[in-house]
Amino acid sequence: MRILIIGDVIGKPGVDYVRGRLKSLKKLYGADFCIVNGENAANGNGITREAADALIAAGVDVITLGNHAFDKPDAFEILSGDFPVIRPANYPAGTPGDGVILCDVGNHTVGVVNLLGRVNMECVDCPFRSADSVLAKLKGKANVVLVDFHADATSEKIAMGYYLDGRAAAVVGTHTHVQTADERVLGGGTAYITDIGMTGPVDSVLGVEKEIILERFLTQIHRRFELSENPVALSGVIITVDADTGKADAIERVNLS
Numbered sequence: 001m002r003i004l005i006i007g008d009v010i011g012k013p014g015v016d017y018v019r020g021r022l023k024s025l026k027k028l029y030g031a032d033f034c035i036v037n038g039e040n041a042a043n044g045n046g047i048t049r050e051a052a053d054a055l056i057a058a059g060v061d062v063i064t065l066g067n068h069a070f071d072k073p074d075a076f077e078i079l080s081g082d083f084p085v086i087r088p089a090n091y092p093a094g095t096p097g098d099g100v101i102l103c104d105v106g107n108h109t110v111g112v113v114n115l116l117g118r119v120n121m122e123c124v125d126c127p128f129r130s131a132d133s134v135l136a137k138l139k140g141k142a143n144v145v146l147v148d149f150h151a152d153a154t155s156e157k158i159a160m161g162y163y164l165d166g167r168a169a170a171v172v173g174t175h176t177h178v179q180t181a182d183e184r185v186l187g188g189g190t191a192y193i194t195d196i197g198m199t200g201p202v203d204s205v206l207g208v209e210k211e212i213i214l215e216r217f218l219t220q221i222h223r224r225f226e227l228s229e230n231p232v233a234l235s236g237v238i239i240t241v242d243a244d245t246g247k248a249d250a251i252e253r254v255n256l257s
């Protein structure tokens with residue numbers, strides 16, 4: 001089974017890019033299943049119904065979120081409905097939506113899990129213990145488990161990779177918007193990368209107009225963030241999984257401009 005995972009899609013330019021390229025990209029990589037992180041799909045912060053609909057219509061199977069999950073009110077409708085959209089599983093009990101989803105892919109069932117880091121992030125429940133309880137619930141239900149760990153600290157992400165090694169087919173990091181070059185299959189058969197990067201304007205600071213960020217660093221005066229309108233590139237990974245064992249055979253970075 002081949003799984004394409006695409007990094008944080010930034011605003012309408014990112015959504016339009018996925019809409020225009022996903023079909024051919026899935027064909028090119030022989031992808032059976034596609035996950036996209038959509039936490040920035042609504043003008044940089046959060047997700048709207050329009051963006052979720054566009055990504056799903058483009059061929060995305062599951063949308064994961066992150067620390068911006070609830071930045072737009074549409075998230076409450078999306079997460080309470082039948083959309084294949086999940087938010088981090090370690091938000092406090094009672095938060096709308098779910099942190100895990102089961103999907104049929106051919107004869108197999110794939111479980112997708114979204115978790116949020118705690119270093120430099122919100123005060124959410126422990127992502128490691130939440131991973132334990134989510135994986136316990138998936139036991140016997142999902143042949144293949146894929147984890148989007150949305151976190152800031154490289155140490156926390158690497159630690160999660162080792163923590164879940166042999167228990168998930170993949171642990172991929174999102175949130176920093178900068179792709180790392182440390183992809184590998186860990187000893188227990190888990191495909192791992194610290195960050196898969198973003199799908200947004202390259203000539204920008206993490207998707208935002210660079211002049212705005214520069215001014216902020218130089219003056220400490222906060223200006224409203226505006227997305228860059230420069231050309232978009234896509235970042236992600238393609239993971240090859242043995243669906244019978246639930247272990248990864250390979251992980252390869254994907255970069256498309």
Ligand SMILES: [Fe+2]
Nearest residue numbers: 008039040175
């Ligand atoms: Fe993001």
Ligand SMILES: [Fe+2]
Nearest residue numbers: 066067068175
């Ligand atoms: Fe984030």
